[in-house]
Amino acid sequence: MTGLLWAELRRFGVRPAIRWIAAGMLLYVVLVLGLEAFEADASTLAGLLADGDISFYAMTPVFLAYVAGVLLVTGDAASGGTRALLTVEPRRGRVYWSKVVAAGVAVLPGVAVACAVLGLGMYGLHARADMLGGPPSELALVLTWTGVRALVLAACAAAGGAALGVLVRRWWAVPLAAAWFLIDERVLGASSPARHWSLLANADAWVRGTETALSGDGLLAVPLLHSALLLLGVTAALTLLGWVVFRYRDVR
């Protein structure tokens, strides 16, 4: 299994599309920091964290991680690789889980670098403008935990993307997710009761790390735990479905 995982990680690393995605991720972060540099004195870093601006910026690397996960298992090279792999390792379960785990693990360095650059850049810009808005150590801790949660979310997104890629076997799993996010934001996000089950809203709540919030009934809810369970459940359901399909479906 370790050999399979290592082979998949190597294959993931050498694919040109993955390199382009990593470059796009870093470019995006630099662009965000460049724009923020012009208005660093508009709001404090603590305010940006509380308003969810930082978590919003972290969502793009997460989506790109999902795209990378889809591309790991789709396309001619991926199909041929899977076929070749199955001729030397006929245990389909091992092959499948190695792909899903490899997708989740492979995106970590890129997203970690992107989050680190984003967090350090934001902190540096606001410290320079003397607009931190809180104790530096506390802000640094919050930023670190936000980055860690974004990293976990990116790993889940990449694993889910790989599972979805196995299911549909086409690259259009990427626009499929984009369409879903659009519906999620416009339909589920608009109505208050359905918002509890919106993937985007829960991903945002997870990255923000909202501990408590006032629910509609006036009771204190636990959005962080709810979001974590929901996102984990969706990822687990997707990967299990992908496994069942991969086990019984013909390999092209």
Add this chain to the structure above:
Amino acid sequence: MPYPVRVIPGSDTAVETLGLRKTYRSVRGRVVGVDGLDLRMPAGGVHALLGLPGSGKTTTLRLLTGLAHADAGAIKIFGVPVPDGLPDLAGRIGAVVGEPGFQAGLSGRRNLALLASAAGVPRTRVDEVLARVLLTDRARLAYGSCSVDERRRLALAAALLHDPDLLVVDEPSEGLDAVGTREIRQALRRLADRGVTVLVATGVLTEAQQIADTVTVLDDGRVLAQGTVADLLGDARVSVRVRLDEPGKAATTLRAAGFKVRADGELLHVDGVAEPADISRALAKQKLFPGELAPQREDLAAVVGRLRPVVPQTPKVPSRAEGRAARKAAEQQTADRKKAADQRKAAKEAADERAAADVEAAEKAAAKQAAADDKAARKQEAVDARAARREAQKTGAKALLSRRASEPSSASDGQGTADADTAKADPVEPGPQKDQGPAKKAPSKGQSQSQSDNRAKGSR
């Protein structure tokens, strides 16, 4: 268990299938890949799956390697049921089925190393297999820059990583040049000589004849024949191309003489001929003399045609759908015929109507002409009659004048009488100018009578 499996008794064969069936979904419904495939392949040597494109060779290999799942039937490889027992066979089977999906940016050696790490094979094995396929030097190049031949050999090297007991290769010489083809065939033959059981699927007859020990001929997903190459594809058999003026009669003659004949336009192909002169003799007996009689090495189509069982022509019972279609076609044909008859009838009626109208118009024109002629004749008669009367009146007046001149005494007495006579003799004597119009418009009774008489004369 993913599909129903029938139990095959234990055997020494390398590969054995029983009633294997695989169908694919397509836009036109289910397409049969293999149907009831019963395959027996002995351990050791090279075994060829031979068949035309679409005969089910690749599907069979995909089923054997677990890349595809069968709809029905059973497979055993080295006595282990497949696909359930495939994990037990891991390392004993190597396969080249389709493109291996190597990374174009990595070297051949690197790609093999990745596969070796996935398969749990030590890295030293990579160099061994590269040496075996004669790629040690070229393996440093990026896979994307390798030739087709080198890619084929790299794929073969990947299949040999485990040092398998069974090597499965699909179309080994596809896309290769003559040198590459020869090298890959030699490599496969060498492997077989080292004790590896090699199963190749090929559509090239000479390939099977050159490297295979045993062969299975597939056709439409079924086994046509299995046996040794010498028995099934022996070199002695040739196909003879015959060209002559009466191919139909010649084909009948040759068939009657026991030859297998395929007609190809004006050409005849006689398959499985041991002695071509027999064909000339058989034709000469019927006074048929071919212009061309060319012996040819039997091709794969000829082999399949020769091995294909001759099915007696039985009247085919149409299916319900076919029956419905036939009925519909017959009804359509009847309706078309009726429509055509109606159209013909309508056209005929229209022509008759047109002819009748023409006749009627001609009659009317003739009648009109006759009426016009009649009118002109009457007018002429009236003019003649008037002229005659005027002439008679003049004659009468002259006679009266001469009588008056001869009888002067009685002239004064008979004045009124002469006037009365004149009036009697010429009732249309022109009177004063104002009375002439009405007289012309309303002729007197005597004038009308005279005109009627003249008309009657004219008519006669």
